[in-house]
Amino acid sequence: MMAAVTMVIAVQRNLFAVVVLFGAYSFLMATVLVALDAVDVAMTEASVGAGISTVLLLSALHLSKGVETKPLHKPFLPLLVALATGAALVYGTLGLPAFSDPEAPIHQHVAPRYIHDGLRETGVPNIVTAVLASYRGYDTLGEVTVVFTAGIGVIALLRRTRRRKQGGQA
Amino acid sequence: MAKLMIPAMLLFALYVQFHGDFGPGGGFQAGVISAAAIIFYAIIFGLPAARAVVPDWLVETMVASGILLFAGTGVAGLLLGGNYLDYFVLAADPVHGQHRGIFWVELGVLITVAGVMLKIFYMFADRGLDTEDDA
Numbered sequence: 001m002m003a004a005v006t007m008v009i010a011v012q013r014n015l016f017a018v019v020v021l022f023g024a025y026s027f028l029m030a031t032v033l034v035a036l037d038a039v040d041v042a043m044t045e046a047s048v049g050a051g052i053s054t055v056l057l058l059s060a061l062h063l064s065k066g067v068e069t070k071p072l073h074k075p076f077l078p079l080l081v082a083l084a085t086g087a088a089l090v091y092g093t094l095g096l097p098a099f100s101d102p103e104a105p106i107h108q109h110v111a112p113r114y115i116h117d118g119l120r121e122t123g124v125p126n127i128v129t130a131v132l133a134s135y136r137g138y139d140t141l142g143e144v145t146v147v148f149t150a151g152i153g154v155i156a157l158l159r160r161t162r163r164r165k166q167g168g169q170a
Numbered sequence: 171m172a173k174l175m176i177p178a179m180l181l182f183a184l185y186v187q188f189h190g191d192f193g194p195g196g197g198f199q200a201g202v203i204s205a206a207a208i209i210f211y212a213i214i215f216g217l218p219a220a221r222a223v224v225p226d227w228l229v230e231t232m233v234a235s236g237i238l239l240f241a242g243t244g245v246a247g248l249l250l251g252g253n254y255l256d257y258f259v260l261a262a263d264p265v266h267g268q269h270r271g272i273f274w275v276e277l278g279v280l281i282t283v284a285g286v287m288l289k290i291f292y293m294f295a296d297r298g299l300d301t302e303d304d305a
Contacts, residue, residue, distance in 0.1 A: 039194040043186075047202040052287050055209055059294040123265040124191045124272060132196065133272040137255045140275065141240055143198075144282050148237045151286030155230075158293040 002028050013068045019057045026050040040128045110135075172214040179207035187280050191272070197279025204280070205287035217295050229289045236282025243274045 005025045012018050026049025033042035097104040114131055122130040132140050187200030212220030244255040252259035257271030 040196065040199075043194050043199045044202070047199050047206070051206050052202050052209075055206070055213075056287075056290055056294060059291065063294070063297055121265070122268040122272070124268070126191055126193060126195075128194070129190045129196050129272065129276075133275050134257060134268055137244075137257075137271075137275060140279065141244070141255070144237050144240055144279050147286050148233060148282055151233045151282075151289050154286075154290050154293055158297060 002032070013070075015061055015065075015068055016058075018068075019054060019061060022057065023050045023054040026053065040126075172210065176207050176211050179210065180204055183207060187276060190276060191269075197276040198283055200276075201280040201283025202287060205284045205291070208284075208288055209291050212291070212295070217292075221292070224288065226292065229285050229292065232281050232285030233289055234282075234285075236278045236280070236285060239278035239281065240275055243271055243278070247271070 002025060005021055005028065009018055009021045009025070012021065026045060029049065030042045030046035033039075033045055101107075114127055114135060118127045118130045118135075119125055122134045124130045124134070183200045183204035186195035186203060187197065190196035190200070208220060208224055211223065247256040247259060248254050250259040255271075257268045258264040260267035260270045
């Protein structure tokens with residue numbers, strides 16, 4: 001179903017429909033994440049993708065035309081490049097261990113320590129929060145800095161310049 | 171009708187934030203949910219009404235102060251004798267120190283994320299009002 005939504009998004013020209021379909025895609029992704037037992041990520045995906053993203057895209061859509069302009073030429077070469085890269089990536093994933101294999105190397109290094117000692121060392125039952133905020137607090141600091149930079153970028157780009165309104169002094 | 175939902179949404183955001191220790195949740199989700207509550211208020215009651223409740227200077231202060239809070243918690247760890255972002259030294263009992271550190275850090279995340287989402291919405295909504303004035 002997600003593949004169907006993605007194809008329609010790529011082909012569809014009416015931008016309002018595309019925004020609604022993006023919200024639907026985010027919702028489907030959130031349910032997939034719940035099926036994979038990653039509830040924290042699912043909640044973030046649902047709130048950011050299906051909630052805030054849709055609102056911000058709609059308010060951006062309000063500022064531009066409602067229909068995507070026709071491309072100048074048929075995109076055969078980009079399609080070929082995308083298919084070749086996708087095929088190479090799929091070929092690469094064939095070398096990975098089986099999905100959710102408990103003997104896989106990624107589950108042997110720090111994950112057992114987090115699972116066994118997380119509650120005792122941090123006092124927080126939710127292992128995801130313990131890893132995010134305590135064991136890997138630096139990474140969360142980096143993420144918040146990225147969000148902050150995005151906000152600063154938007155402010156820098158879109159702040160109304162008063163000079164133009166006062167008679168064109170550069 | 172919306173006036174009934176908005177306090178419930180804000181309360182849910184705070185619930186997600188503080189319950190992040192025990193169930194799914196934490197700073198990012200709570201920040202987005204609380205920003206969504208204010209945006210909902212702005213959509214229903216108009217942008218000037220939302221600006222009266224959460225003015226521009228407050229949003230910009232939120233954007234910066236959240237990350238300052240996060241980094242400041244790290245510096246507090248330094249000042250109290252441990253490493254940067256070391257939670258063990260923040261209280262007499264190391265595990266209690268972890269609780270405190272995680273609390274402040276998640277609060278910083280909540281403030282910055284909510285501020286940035288709200289600021290982006292305000293900027294986009296603002297732009298539509300004066301596009302006819304541009305050269």
